[in-house]
Amino acid sequence: MFCYQCEQTAKGGCTKIGVCGKTDSTATLQDLLLHLTKGLAQVAVAARGQGIEDNEVNRFISEAVFSTLTNVNFDDARFVTLINKCVSLREGLKTKVSGVEFGGPAVMAPALDIPGLVAQGKAVGVESDPEPDPDIKSLKHTLTYGLKGVAAYMDHAAILGREDDELYAKFQGLLAATLATGLTLEQAVEAGLECGRINIRAMELLDDANTSAYGHPVPTEVKLGPTAGKAILVSGHDLKDLETLLKQTEGKGINVYTHGEMLPCHGYPELHKYPHLAGHYGTAWQNQKKEFAEFPGAILMTTNCIQDPKKYIDNIFTTGLVGWPGAVHVGNDDFTPVIERALAMPGFEADIDKGSVMTGFARNAVMSVADTVINAVKSGDIRHFFLVGGCDGAKPGRNYYTEFVEQAPADTVILTLACGKFRFFDKQLGDIGGIPRLLDVGQCNDAYSAVQIALALAKAFDCGVNDLPLSLVLSWYEQKAVAILLSLLALGIKNIKLGPSLPSFITPNVLNLLVENYNIAPITTPEADLAEILG
Numbered sequence: 292m293f294c295y296q297c298e299q300t301a302k303g304g305c306t307k308i309g310v311c312g313k314t315d316s317t318a319t320l321q322d323l324l325l326h327l328t329k330g331l332a333q334v335a336v337a338a339r340g341q342g343i344e345d346n347e348v349n350r351f352i353s354e355a356v357f358s359t360l361t362n363v364n365f366d367d368a369r370f371v372t373l374i375n376k377c378v379s380l381r382e383g384l385k386t387k388v389s390g391v392e393f394g395g396p397a398v399m400a401p402a403l404d405i406p407g408l409v410a411q412g413k414a415v416g417v418e419s420d421p422e423p424d425p426d427i428k429s430l431k432h433t434l435t436y437g438l439k440g441v442a443a444y445m446d447h448a449a450i451l452g453r454e455d456d457e458l459y460a461k462f463q464g465l466l467a468a469t470l471a472t473g474l475t476l477e478q479a480v481e482a483g484l485e486c487g488r489i490n491i492r493a494m495e496l497l498d499d500a501n502t503s504a505y506g507h508p509v510p511t512e513v514k515l516g517p518t519a520g521k522a523i524l525v526s527g528h529d530l531k532d533l534e535t536l537l538k539q540t541e542g543k544g545i546n547v548y549t550h551g552e553m554l555p556c557h558g559y560p561e562l563h564k565y566p567h568l569a570g571h572y573g574t575a576w577q578n579q580k581k582e583f584a585e586f587p588g589a590i591l592m593t594t595n596c597i598q599d600p601k602k603y604i605d606n607i608f609t610t611g612l613v614g615w616p617g618a619v620h621v622g623n624d625d626f627t628p629v630i631e632r633a634l635a636m637p638g639f640e641a642d643i644d645k646g647s648v649m650t651g652f653a654r655n656a657v658m659s660v661a662d663t664v665i666n667a668v669k670s671g672d673i674r675h676f677f678l679v680g681g682c683d684g685a686k687p688g689r690n691y692y693t694e695f696v697e698q699a700p701a702d703t704v705i706l707t708l709a710c711g712k713f714r715f716f717d718k719q720l721g722d723i724g725g726i727p728r729l730l731d732v733g734q735c736n737d738a739y740s741a742v743q744i745a746l747a748l749a750k751a752f753d754c755g756v757n758d759l760p761l762s763l764v765l766s767w768y769e770q771k772a773v774a775i776l777l778s779l780l781a782l783g784i785k786n787i788k789l790g791p792s793l794p795s796f797i798t799p800n801v802l803n804l805l806v807e808n809y810n811i812a813p814i815t816t817p818e819a820d821l822a823e824i825l826g
């Protein structure tokens with residue numbers, strides 16, 4: 292195996308087993324699935340050229356690509372099913388296309404067993420890319436990883452009924468383009484920026500899907516301590532799964548808690564209305580082995596980031612695209628096994644007071660007090676905004692983000708999003724004239740909301756986003772963060788500080804290009820970065 296797609300990667304790439312726990316066979320089956328899905332994308336592009344749009348193929352391509360994202364699916368058997376479905380859809384679509392000669396992954400026949408599929412996967416992995424130029428290869432891999440992030444957001448939006456054929460067309464065109472060799476540097480850069488642009492559209496669709504289904508988030512207090520009684524913990528990112536579970540647990544005496552990236556769900560009125568949505572439990576994904584082991588109820592994992600659950604394998608359930616061998620996988624519309632497990636477990640013995648946090652400061656909530664915010668900036672009460680957001684992770688160096696927020700002066704406001712917030716989400720930072728200094732915009736996909744806030748501020752001040760008193764201090768871990776970073780670059784946003792380390796798949800020349808064009812810089816120390824930003 293060779294995988295270097297996430298921030299956690301071993302030095303030089305994971306080659307024997309993933310730091311995430313991905314085995315050689317899982318990694319290799321993922322490589323094969325991705326390769327075959329690129330072939331399916333080639334066929335879909337050709338079909339579209341002849342006026343044929345196949346929604347089952349469109350949905351499948353998003354799901355298959357999302358399945359290969361870090362910490363989603365570790366179950367070989369599920370990849371075998373996906374590989375066979377990919378080929379079956381491909382062959383079915385081909386029968387409708389006329390006069391096109393396909394090759395490579397668009398004609399490859401899958402082996403009949405796992406060893407055979409693994410052997411095929413070895414030949415089409417990351418290292419097999421025939422691209423001779425290391426910088427073009429670096430940009431192509433950046434594109435591939437960015438597309439994994441876009442696939443995740445398209446899939447989330449589609450689950451709530453929001454799809455866009457033009458977005459599918461652009462996505463599949465780019466996915467097929469990752470097979471090309473001989474791109475120029477300009478073409479490879481442009482493909483990355485196009486990935487960023489289509490990711491904005493995917494996040495916009497998802498924002499529309501979430502807010503149409505559950506209302507615009509409103510500032511909401513979320514209890515951190517447990518309530519006595521039976522309990523289910525929901526992790527991942529999927530709002531519909533949470534809603535379904537809340538409906539199915541009504542009147543059963545079970546309290547439902549959010550974990551990790553599900554925290555912002557409390558801000559959505561149509562989710563908050565359930566009285567048994569009892570609070571938030573735990574912190575970011577990389578602490579789950581300890582936190583889940585101590586949870587006295589059932590756990591439902593709706594998307595990434597899952598870690599090896601063997602210590603509580605009987606209590607954890609996966610749904611949607613998540614998978615772990617040995618963990619029970621349940622369909623998205625019937626969570627009976629999860630509920631039965633929760634009822635059989637002890638639950639929390641007593642109420643425990645651990646305070647609360649606020650969430651729900653998405654674009655609508657922030658813009659509704661835009662005048663107050665603008666006046667506070669004009670009067671000098673607010674000197675600067677920081678967007679301190681992105682993923683959390685296990686590697687050292689992430690204390691930077693905690694210290695950065697702690698050291699940010701009292702006349703600055705911190706916007707945050709994604710699981711990186713758990714480094715500081717419960718800090719009491721006070722307010723500036725009634726505006727809280729710590730504003731949780733939401734999940735990683737709510738980067739869309741943060742961008743809308745920035746664009747609205749820029750409009751109010753009649754300046755560009757780069758001229759606002761706003762700095763982005765980002766942390767990355769997996770490929771959704773790559774997609775978001777490409778989106779920010781596509782919007783022309785400069786001076787981003789990125790950490791805790793730079794992606795392994797970025798070559799020194801590509802890094803230079805980013806520095807020259809966008810003034811991206813790796814994080815240094817909170818002291819030095821704050822001093823530089825605040826001048």
Ligand code: FSO
Nearest residue numbers: 595596682709710735771
């Ligand atoms: Fe975190 Fe995991 Fe949400 Fe990621 S839980 S690391 S960027 O999946 O998507 O922020």
Ligand code: SF4
Nearest residue numbers: 294297300305309311
């Ligand atoms: Fe390694 Fe990350 Fe790939 Fe897992 S996803 S194998 S940790 S690079």
